[in-house]
Amino acid sequence: MFEQLGLIGCGLMGGSFALAAKRAGLVRRVVGYSKSPSTTERARQLGVIDVEAPSALQAVSGSDLVLLAVPVAATETTFKSIRHLLTPEMLVVDVGSTKRDVVDAARRALKGAVGNFVPCHPITGREVSGVENADAELYKGKPVILTPIERTLTKKIDQAEAMWQALGCRVSRMSPESHDAAFAAISHLPHLIAFALMNSIAGQPRGNEFLSLAGPGFRDFSRIAASDPHMWRDVLIANREELAEQMRHFQHALAQFEQLIAAGQTDALEQLITQASHARATWRLTPGAQ
């Protein structure tokens, strides 16, 4: 389907995409670039990319598919460094976890060429990062959300949709704004809470003793706290407005609990927990998003 993938960012997400795309026969050749030359070299040694590019621009040169798999804060700089070589024939996509900032960066950096760029968020990942953990199965069966804007070319959207489907993904579309509000609630705030709780416990004099007693409930609750700091730094800042809005909702819900606990209002407290327990017990993971 594509002759050459220009991969910018050879980490877990980018590397896994390259492996999956090659395996699916979606691309013939992968030219990869990472900010750190040793990562690019390692990606080639591991067979994740075929050719090392010394710059993002050179990864784009001659490619008909370009994937940005960089921390979201690097989106604008990356676009600026490659825009001179972007052609109308190219499909440009990203895999960022936030979309409003990515779309804004694309508008500013790509200007007239923004219609070739289809903003994408594949709902997948792992708590480990780096090209060493690249996995051809990372995208298989996973949901991918496209967040096109008015200027995104319909043809490119269709091409992006077909591309993800070729990797076994289930594709849906929403606005960048809706996307960011939803992910602030279901992903970014939970990560922030998990980070804060780990620091809260580990920072106490008896923190290590406490942690040594923690069981499977804690294990699952805190799993996302082990996520990649650099990526999450960018996500939390990029989506800070929606995150702050979700934080207000959360603090309000928490305060309700605290008041009832302090007042020993057993019945009202049980009712509040029942709401939560029911909501969680009836929730089902989107098929494929395992």
Add this chain to the structure above:
Amino acid sequence: MFEQLGLIGCGLMGGSFALAAKRAGLVRRVVGYSKSPSTTERARQLGVIDVEAPSALQAVSGSDLVLLAVPVAATETTFKSIRHLLTPEMLVVDVGSTKRDVVDAARRALKGAVGNFVPCHPITGREVSGVENADAELYKGKPVILTPIERTLTKKIDQAEAMWQALGCRVSRMSPESHDAAFAAISHLPHLIAFALMNSIAGQPRGNEFLSLAGPGFRDFSRIAASDPHMWRDVLIANREELAEQMRHFQHALAQFEQLIAAGQTDALEQLITQASHARATWRLTPGAQ
């Protein structure tokens, strides 16, 4: 080892204990009582107990091992209703998730007989409750914390330890106060947060749409929100002082994150996430507490 187990509370924890104790040859006969007669009947039909007792007192009569498996707030009333038939030969244990309130209730209700009672917290459970989910494997390999007080008889502590070991548990001891501080941090606060987050999202106009997009990170983070409302109502109230103390630590850690996010202080934010990520990545579940 014991002739008769007097089981007070035939739910998930009590029912599973009865099944495990019978299977391990620890008890010959189980006489069970639940507040709801239909639960007691169901427990007998399912073979979890051998004999239905019409009252807690009658479950105790003739038993040499008594297990309280009731919500922690019911501890004092339960002790009061059985104390007349407690004898020095009996070993009395519980399985409550909080220990300071249980020990206080035992002191008040049992008075001179308090030395026969060994407060126990097996670190196990499931997100489903009820005798229908009783599982002979629930305790196997799990940690059990004993929180004896000065008046607890050494002989009874040793007996309780041997009993749990016979079920394949790994037994340790700590003070009720240390226990409650630790579990406020690693269990009670995470549950409270998970409850509040579910209510926060589900209560928003677009909450269901948001939840439909949630992935595996959210699944694991929110799993404990499905826990039993009645049990958790009691735990949160029983341990409210330590919980409030942990909440202060958590809110402080959260505020640190919020400040750095609002100020866009990327480096300091990444450092804070790295602390959390490192603490979680190096944490290991206590062997057996799977």
